[in-house]
Amino acid sequence: MDVSAVESILARGENLRKKEKNQKRAGSFGFGTICYSNCIRANWLTPIGSESGLPNQIPEMELSSIKDAFDRVSKKQKLSSSKTQEVIDQVGREIEQTLEKLQSSQDAASGVDQKAFLTELKSKINEIGPINQLEGSQKELNVGLSKYTKLLEKSFISDISKAYRNVEFDIHTVNQIVATHFYRQGLFDLGDCFINEAHEPEGTILKSSFLEMYRILEAVKSRNLEPALAWVAANRDQLLQNGSNLELKLHRLQFVEILQKRGRNDALKYARAYLPPFASGHMDDIQKLMACLLWVGRLDCSPYAEILSPSHWEKLAEELTRQFCSLLGQSYESPLSIAIAAGVQGLPTLLKLANVMAAKQQEWQAMKQLPVPLDLGREFQFHSIFVCPVSRDQATDENPPMLMPCSHVLCKQSIVKLSKSSTRTFKCPYCPLEATVAQCRQLYF
Amino acid sequence: MEMESLPNGDSTSAAAAASVPTSKLSHLAESLKLEHQFLRVPLEHLKKSMRANHRIVEKEMSAVISGVAEAADRDMSKEEAVQHLSCLVSRLQGLKRKSEEGSKTEHLQAQRCRARLDHLDGVDIDNQSEWNNMRVKRILVDYMLRLSYYDSAVKLAESSNIQDLVDIDVFLEAKKVIDALQNKEVAPALAWCAENKSRLKKSKSKFEFQLRLQEFIELVRADNNLRAITYARKYLATWGATHMKELQRVMATLAFKSNTECATYKVLFEAKQWDYLVEQFKQEFCRLYGMTLEPLLNIYLQAGLSALKTPFCYEEDCTKEDPLSQEHFRKLASPLPFSKQHHSKLVCYISKELMDFDNPPLVLPNGYVYSTKALEEMAKKNDGKITCPRTGFICNFSELVKAFIS
Numbered sequence: 001m002d003v004s005a006v007e008s009i010l011a012r013g014e015n016l017r018k019k020e021k022n023q024k025r026a027g028s029f030g031f032g033t034i035c036y037s038n039c040i041r042a043n044w045l046t047p048i049g050s051e052s053g054l055p056n057q058i059p060e061m062e063l064s065s066i067k068d069a070f071d072r073v074s075k076k077q078k079l080s081s082s083k084t085q086e087v088i089d090q091v092g093r094e095i096e097q098t099l100e101k102l103q104s105s106q107d108a109a110s111g112v113d114q115k116a117f118l119t120e121l122k123s124k125i126n127e128i129g130p131i132n133q134l135e136g137s138q139k140e141l142n143v144g145l146s147k148y149t150k151l152l153e154k155s156f157i158s159d160i161s162k163a164y165r166n167v168e169f170d171i172h173t174v175n176q177i178v179a180t181h182f183y184r185q186g187l188f189d190l191g192d193c194f195i196n197e198a199h200e201p202e203g204t205i206l207k208s209s210f211l212e213m214y215r216i217l218e219a220v221k222s223r224n225l226e227p228a229l230a231w232v233a234a235n236r237d238q239l240l241q242n243g244s245n246l247e248l249k250l251h252r253l254q255f256v257e258i259l260q261k262r263g264r265n266d267a268l269k270y271a272r273a274y275l276p277p278f279a280s281g282h283m284d285d286i287q288k289l290m291a292c293l294l295w296v297g298r299l300d301c302s303p304y305a306e307i308l309s310p311s312h313w314e315k316l317a318e319e320l321t322r323q324f325c326s327l328l329g330q331s332y333e334s335p336l337s338i339a340i341a342a343g344v345q346g347l348p349t350l351l352k353l354a355n356v357m358a359a360k361q362q363e364w365q366a367m368k369q370l371p372v373p374l375d376l377g378r379e380f381q382f383h384s385i386f387v388c389p390v391s392r393d394q395a396t397d398e399n400p401p402m403l404m405p406c407s408h409v410l411c412k413q414s415i416v417k418l419s420k421s422s423t424r425t426f427k428c429p430y431c432p433l434e435a436t437v438a439q440c441r442q443l444y445f
Numbered sequence: 446m447e448m449e450s451l452p453n454g455d456s457t458s459a460a461a462a463a464s465v466p467t468s469k470l471s472h473l474a475e476s477l478k479l480e481h482q483f484l485r486v487p488l489e490h491l492k493k494s495m496r497a498n499h500r501i502v503e504k505e506m507s508a509v510i511s512g513v514a515e516a517a518d519r520d521m522s523k524e525e526a527v528q529h530l531s532c533l534v535s536r537l538q539g540l541k542r543k544s545e546e547g548s549k550t551e552h553l554q555a556q557r558c559r560a561r562l563d564h565l566d567g568v569d570i571d572n573q574s575e576w577n578n579m580r581v582k583r584i585l586v587d588y589m590l591r592l593s594y595y596d597s598a599v600k601l602a603e604s605s606n607i608q609d610l611v612d613i614d615v616f617l618e619a620k621k622v623i624d625a626l627q628n629k630e631v632a633p634a635l636a637w638c639a640e641n642k643s644r645l646k647k648s649k650s651k652f653e654f655q656l657r658l659q660e661f662i663e664l665v666r667a668d669n670n671l672r673a674i675t676y677a678r679k680y681l682a683t684w685g686a687t688h689m690k691e692l693q694r695v696m697a698t699l700a701f702k703s704n705t706e707c708a709t710y711k712v713l714f715e716a717k718q719w720d721y722l723v724e725q726f727k728q729e730f731c732r733l734y735g736m737t738l739e740p741l742l743n744i745y746l747q748a749g750l751s752a753l754k755t756p757f758c759y760e761e762d763c764t765k766e767d768p769l770s771q772e773h774f775r776k777l778a779s780p781l782p783f784s785k786q787h788h789s790k791l792v793c794y795i796s797k798e799l800m801d802f803d804n805p806p807l808v809l810p811n812g813y814v815y816s817t818k819a820l821e822e823m824a825k826k827n828d829g830k831i832t833c834p835r836t837g838f839i840c841n842f843s844e845l846v847k848a849f850i851s
Contacts (some may be wrong), residue, residue: 063477064564070562074555077495081548084502085541091509092537099530100524114523123515130506138499145492152488156481161737161744167780169743171592177773178585178742190600197594209628209642210821241724326765335768337581340742345748348475350748369783374752378470378799381766383757384791389851394786396756408849430851443848445791445806 005132006368030288062155069151073144075252080137087130094124124339160347163354165365172200179203179334184325205327221318223256235327244323248278248285249316256299257288264296346374384445390414392431402440406433415440469570479566483583484561485735486612491554498547505540509533511637560609583610590616591622591727605765612734619730626723629663631656634726644733652729654684658695659722662713668702673699750778764797794832795819800850807845811838813846 094393096123104115152158153171175198182191183206216227232239234245239246252273259267275286288304294303322332331338353372357364386395388411395401399413408430410418415437422437512533536688558640568576581848582605589598590613602611625633638645638653645652657680664673676695694709703708712718733736758769760776768774791800793816800806800816808814813833823831824842830840 029848039484050708054475063562067559067566070481074559075538077491077551077555081544081551084544084548085507088537088541088544090500091506091536092541094538095513095530095534099527099534104526113522114526116519118513118526122513123514125510130510131503134499134503134506141495142817145488145495149485151490152481155478156484158481158485158735159737160479160481160741161739162741164744164747165781167747169747169777173773173776174588174746178588179584179778187601190597190604193600194589194597197589197597198592215552243814257836270698271732299496329765331766331768331770333766335771335774336746337578338766339743339749339753339768339774340581340584341577341749342752343745344577345472345745346752347745347748350751351657367782370751370785372787373787375468375472376752380753380772381790381799382753382769383790384754384762384794384800385755385757385786385789386787386791386850387789389789392787394756403812403846407847408851425830435482436765442812443808445595445794 040287066151066155069144073141073148076137076141076144079139083137084134087128089135091125091127091130094121095130111314157348157351160351162358163347163350172202175200176203178338181334183207184330184334186210186214188214206330209328213321217317217320220313220320223257223313225250225257229254238321238327242323242326244319245278245282246316246319246323248282249312249319251275251278252285252289252307253312253316256292259292259296260299260308264293267296268293309356314369342376342380345376345380349374385445386443387412388414390418401443401445403443404428404433404435405439406431406435411444412442453630455542459576473570475570477568480565482736482741483565484558485614486559487554487558489734490615492549492559494547494551494554498544498551501547502544503538505536507541508686509537509540512536521599522610525847526840530696557609564610570735575831576578579605579607581611582607584741584745586611586613588740602737615734622726622730623723626719626726629719631722634722637726641733645729648727648732650732651684651688654681655722655725655832657681657684661695662698665698666700666714670699672677693759712798746777747781750774752796754778754781754785756783767799789851793819795823804850806850808835809838810840810846811836813838820845 003284055249070160100116101117103115107119110362123175133249152234179191179195179198180203182194183204186209188207191203191207192377195201212231219225219227229247229250229383232250236247236286251270255267255270255275271286272290275289288307292299292304294305295304299305299308325332346439349372350370353370354364386401386409387393388395388401390398390410391414393399393413395411399411401409402415403409403410404415406428410429416422416424419437420426425434425436452657496777511673521529562580582601586602588749589595589601595613595616598611598616601614602608608755622633622637625631634656635653638656654804657676661673661676661681664676666671681695683843695713695823697712698710702705702713705711707713723784728738736776737744753769757763758767761773763770769778791806791814793799793800793804793806795815796819798804798816798818800814804816804818806814807817807820808833811833813835820831820842829842830839831842833844
């Protein structure tokens, strides 16, 4: 290797370092090909998530300019199409004209004329150059297409499977999750079809339960509360345990229905039959209902008009669904939808991380905990996670959060350290107050 | 009891509270960037039709031109010449019809590309949950198509009216090849290779070679050795330069025959080789259309489960709202890493609301912590008495102390 080659390599290295510096300064990971092995740690300290003020770093996606680029492509495509048609027509016309000439020429005309016509046709068509014309318009179209393709690659993440781990993702498990998802959405035909095609008979476990749920909900929609009341009566104890007063809500709606449709006597009878068990806990609700008896026929202009609002029915259907799912041991939202939504929010950060760690495939595949937080919305926060502000460790049973007398909270290990193994008083790292280990008590979130 | 502003949740949580809409917006913008395949696949489909249509026109046009040249150069009788030219005219008419049809298809495909752009552009904070539902459906259709559950895929797409947002017709093209391979026929797969020759070459695909190898193996299995050798000369030899090892291995089966017990060669005669070809085809197919090799569902589920996975998910009292409380999801998540938190995120056991600056945590004398809002409500209903829902411990609201979480 000669000197100039070495120099150019060194110069390239210098450029890379400069680039790296710039990117570091910008606080972003960048998608460059530079090996980040040395600065991964440093970068992890500046989080990738929203805390780094990401919004202004995301280049605003210019969907409108992408649309414009596509419109140009589709315009060129139309032009190319009409050009093709035009060329075909042109050539066709020339041939037809020659054909006419041939046919109209008298028998007397010699073969010489015929030859001349045909040669003329040949040179005319050569003049038109149909192949060149076709290629020209196609080329232009191709230029537009490749520009658009590149724009898409630039504006989007072209391969979202880069963060994918090659771990076993059991297909039967996924299929059963999908089938259950269809059933819980009320898509029973689709669920059956899927079970059939995927040969996954075990996916139907929850089908009958969800069928019952939708039967009840359909009835509620048509203002028939009987099936719902029957279900609630059968599951009264569990509902009470959940702290749900769904039964009272059902009776209230039923009472108002009867009052509106069948009048005061029937409503009173209904109240006497079904409301007394709720008297101890819900007296004011019952009093309100009884007062409604006075306004029969003009409930809508009474102080209790609110009770007629259709929103009660919607809320009831929601609560019914919630309780039904809860008793089934299921969540209110489809767990599949939740997991996908969490994936959509977490994936961009994961992809950046995978890019940074591209050179460390093994480490990537083997990690037990992600090195950076994935910034999820609060709707995905199902558990209390306490992170010690001193050690940055997540609290565990062995290292629980402790409340100091000054009301600040640290993890046990940090407190033990601060107190030199519980031997002396120490100052809270967040305020001037002092504490001893004995004064600290464990918290349960 | 009066609420004073808490030094709790210092500047970060205050900032977080204020930036909720921005973070939502940035989540949205980031999530749109994941939709490359959504735009790319119909574009590739369109490009493919364009190429095919162009090829037809070019071929026919060249034929017509040489037809004219022939007429000019050869001596023909008048009748012959007239007939020759009329033949060319009707050929052109046929071409025109074809090109019109082709242009119609292209137009529909372009519309689909455009519809997808519009779909991405149509999402905003207000209709996001509906849009997200649609996304789940798109992801599920993609999953079903990749696993060849075509009927279910079509059913979901039609019932949700999202035909333009999913790639059913693209996958139907794959179905033909897959069905044939499952019946141990390679012809449609070879035709597909020929159709996409230049692009497969560009990606250095050896799928065609693998198909040829399998055909060779079938000839050996049938004891048709002479034909096998002729076949190898014709179709395998060309791959020698790049894939000599595989070529040699397969050629050796001529000596070992299909009933061999030698493991190296026995495996070549197994039926699962055909399944392997199907998998290979699916990968080539996805690559050609710019799709991820894994189903989108797997990619999103894996990311989501990793993001949701905490040690608490595996405890007995894990809330049912957490997907990871379900056995199926736990099973999928088990090989995945746990998520990581840099800051405390506390959820009130009673109200399931976040305990933050607006709803700070309060500590009962027994060390259990709940949100201020939940405890205030409980105190209001019970004359200032608080009952710990997890231990049954009873105390007064005035006995509660604050906890400052930073």
